């Protein structure tokens with residue numbers, strides 16, 4: 001941990017509000033994007049990301065200085081996102097919500113209604129369409145695989161960071177990630193068959 | 194090794210191959226298989242495209258009101274102990290306004306007190 005980060009953490013421990021604002025400004029987008037890619041819904045992501053920073057404010061005392069602040073934050077974000085995915089899945093099973101609602105509004109964004117039914121290889125070139133399909137494919141993975149794909153292939157973190165965030169051994173991270181990628185590849189192939 | 198085995202081994206090594214983590218002999222043997230197997234070559238191309246698609250997912254910034262929303266949450270849950278309303282309006286202490294007010298106050302003091310006072314410092318007439 002760098003000196004400036006150490007100082008920032010010391011201020012956070014004192015519940016210095018300006019230090020906390022700094023953390024939100026510095027890591028807000030990253031946390032939001034991670035959570036959004038995990039849950040696929042903007043409204044859910046806003047809610048979870050807020051919750052992540054409330055947790056940071058409350059439990060900064062449990063932060064151990066051998067970790068990086070960003071890693072600790074992303075671990076909290078991952079756990080919140082995974083819990084929400086499980087919660088939403090349970091609710092769906094109990095019939096409170098229509099299935100697929102957790103990939104809801106993000107998948108509907110920026111896409112012309114007329115285009116949403118077109119399938120075929122050409123569509124792959126349409127950035128927005130590809131993004132929707134990719135997001136939907138991610139949403140079909142179980143939460144642990146989803147997390148690995150988002151951390152490595154979307155957020156482009158190092159394996160070292162991913163090991164710290166997930167608490168999994170590097171070998172497990174790599175083999176699960178490979179399986180997740182193969183599942184995504186298969187899903188996309190089926191989509192464009 | 195059977196043909197099916199070498200397909201499986203090749204496919205299993207895609208991630209390590211693309212991330213440059215295969216030892217030289219394994220890399221050579223995988224490339225040898227790819228050179229002769231259209232099925233695994235196509236599969237690798239699709240695998241690569243899948244990863245490319247993930248990497249191109251756009252970064253979405255947190256909403257504009259994100260910080261203020263969190264401050265409000267903490268304020269509510271701490272029963273007003275942290276991030277009190279006046280802080281929320283500016284996001285922090287409004288130092289610019291405070292210093293401006295100070296300057297104006299000093300000016301007023303100078304004009305009103307020093308200029309109008311009969312005991313004020315005046316140049317001594319020659």
Ligand SMILES: [Zn+2]
Nearest residue numbers: 200230232233
């Ligand atoms: Zn093959």
